[in-house]
Amino acid sequence: MTQSASPLIRRLITASLAAGAALSALAATPAAAEIRLQLGWQDRDVARMVSLGGSCNGCELSGRDLTGAAFHGANFTNATLVGTDLRGAELMGSNFSGSDFSRADLDGATMAGANFTGANFSTASLSGVDASGATLVRTRFANADLSGARLIGVNLNSAILSGADISDAEAVAANLANVSARGADFSDSDISASNLSNGDFRSADFSRARLNGARLTGGAFAGADFDGAELNRTDLRGADLSRARGLTQAQVGRACGDSSTRLPGNLNPRACRGVRIAPPAPPRPPAAPVPPRSRNIVVASGVR
Numbered sequence: 001m002t003q004s005a006s007p008l009i010r011r012l013i014t015a016s017l018a019a020g021a022a023l024s025a026l027a028a029t030p031a032a033a034e035i036r037l038q039l040g041w042q043d044r045d046v047a048r049m050v051s052l053g054g055s056c057n058g059c060e061l062s063g064r065d066l067t068g069a070a071f072h073g074a075n076f077t078n079a080t081l082v083g084t085d086l087r088g089a090e091l092m093g094s095n096f097s098g099s100d101f102s103r104a105d106l107d108g109a110t111m112a113g114a115n116f117t118g119a120n121f122s123t124a125s126l127s128g129v130d131a132s133g134a135t136l137v138r139t140r141f142a143n144a145d146l147s148g149a150r151l152i153g154v155n156l157n158s159a160i161l162s163g164a165d166i167s168d169a170e171a172v173a174a175n176l177a178n179v180s181a182r183g184a185d186f187s188d189s190d191i192s193a194s195n196l197s198n199g200d201f202r203s204a205d206f207s208r209a210r211l212n213g214a215r216l217t218g219g220a221f222a223g224a225d226f227d228g229a230e231l232n233r234t235d236l237r238g239a240d241l242s243r244a245r246g247l248t249q250a251q252v253g254r255a256c257g258d259s260s261t262r263l264p265g266n267l268n269p270r271a272c273r274g275v276r277i278a279p280p281a282p283p284r285p286p287a288a289p290v291p292p293r294s295r296n297i298v299v300a301s302g303v304r
Contacts, residue, residue, distance in 0.1 A: 052076075071096075167205075207246065216241075231255040236269050
């Protein structure tokens with residue numbers, strides 16, 4: 001006697017077919033070198049975790065739902081992830097140089113030790129990310145949200161940070177040399193022992209930021225706000241702060257400057273003679289985790 005399939009069976013069949021189609025599509029790319037999908041039911045929604053490793057140069061992943069995805073030691077150079085949902089994803093020890101993450105959501109993602117040289121994160125959301133030790137040379141973060149980010153020891157040399165929100169971030173021992181950060185918000189951030197030399201920080205907000213032991217040599221700070229900022233042993237030699245706002249003699253008196261330092265009004269820093277300001281070496285990037293050995297496995301848990 002023929003009986004119609006129960007709703008549960010139909011749902012499992014549908015999930016299996018969808019997973020099979022996804023695996024078939026991915027198998028056509030080099031990313032299939034290391035793919036694991038785990039599908040589980042939670043009420044009527046499908047919760048999933050995707051793990052990707054191997055190599056996939058130029059992959060097209062725009063608009064995908066990759067929440068919680070783990071890219072372990074992967075090579076995704078020049079990939080396109082425009083508008084992709086990567087909340088809580090792990091991109092540790094992976095190479096995403098030249099990739100496009102514009103408008104992507106990476107809130108809470110882990111990017112420690114990864115390479116994003118020349119990548120594009122314009123207008124992306126990276127609130128609370130951990131990018132410690134990451135390589136972000138010439139990376140674009142125009143109007144991106146990096147609030148509360150952990151940026152210890154990152155290399156942002158020549159990066160674009162115009163209009164970016166980097167408030168309440170931890171950027172100790174970071175390399176911010178030659179950056180374009182006009183109008184960026186560094187308020188309440190810890191930028192101690194970082195290198196800001198030759199950067200464009202016009203109209204940036206450094207209010208209540210900690211710049212202790214940082215190097216501002218050669219930087220442009222017209223219109224920048226330093227209200228309540230800490231400048232203990234900060235190197236101001238060659239910095240143009242003549243049109244900066246919020247500076248007091250008490251602040252600059254704890255910093256270090258010379259005849260080439262330009263300050264507003266009659267403010268004067270102490271001389272740098274005998275004072276050696278050398279930022280500590282940035283922390284070594286963490287080792288990339290070992291990619292999982294499972295390949296092309298689909299696991300479907302039962303319905304609750």
